[in-house]
Amino acid sequence: MTITSPAPLAAATPEWVPVTVLCEQHCHLGEGAAYDPARDTAWWFDILERRLFEATLATGEIVTHALPVMASALAAVDERRQLLATELGLMLRDIASGAVDLIAPVEAGNPVTRSNDARVHPSGTFWFSTMGREAQEGAGTIYAYCAGRVVPLFPGLAIPNAICFSPDGMTGYFADTGANRLHRVRLDPATGLPLEAPAVIHLHQGAGGLDGAVTDDEGLIWCAMWGGARLNVYSPVGELVRSVAVPALQASCPVFVGADFDRLLVTSAFQHMDEAARAADPHHGRTFLLEIGARGRAEPRVRLGGA
16 A cells, blocks of 8 residues: 555655555554564564564565564674563573573563563664553663663653663663653663763643654654654754654654665554544554655664573
8 A cells, every 4th residue: 555645745744655554454552563674574563562573675575473572672692593572581582482581580570560672783782662551751761782781770750651762872862752752871882871961952832742763874863753643753952853644643653674775664543542543544553664765774683682
């Protein structure tokens, strides 16, 4: 299905770019978009329904994998394995069999929380977050999985999101969706660990909330706006430089895909939407490909302890 803007839009509105629906299925909570260029395969989750989607972009074939736990994000380890952020902690997944193995429990005994956002730092360190299942204030934490150890970085958040990194690995970004603050923090590029306290570089005050994000090869931050039906693009100092329409209200997570990393896959969700709201937002929960006129890069592989 191809979607085009119904009419020219005013300058104050987000721009429309060519969009196709990659997956027609409506995700309850689509999240955790990732891309494996070696397989030309995109991955994303429906967190609440415990599903993992696998899409071969060249053919459009989509396979849905049932998961034994809630999971929200993944990273490639090697050709055979993935690291998953789950409600019990970090799990290794065998791609061929789908078998999962818990390697690092994180808040596994806390029924209040689950996993949420994640990205891999250029060093191979995996940043991931937890949050309250009901978005309880202060229940969320951002962690780093570095050299086989789980290190808490930023506790006391509500909905930790927008985890991403500058191309040189010297800067990390994250947001707390509830507070709508985008943070920047200086990092050790060799480890992906913070060298100082984070600073707020942008306070979003319009429609929607700062959700999942990814940086392009110029270091711009592409952030899905939950409830805003758009992606906002920020400079490394937090200036809003572009806004692109997404044909679903609750856009949730972007990732660059394709041989040239020149398309953006964006997930969405229908969480908390009643029947009338879903009818008013017919593409709710679908997964899209946007031709955005920018280029990303391959996501790094995660480095396991001792690897």
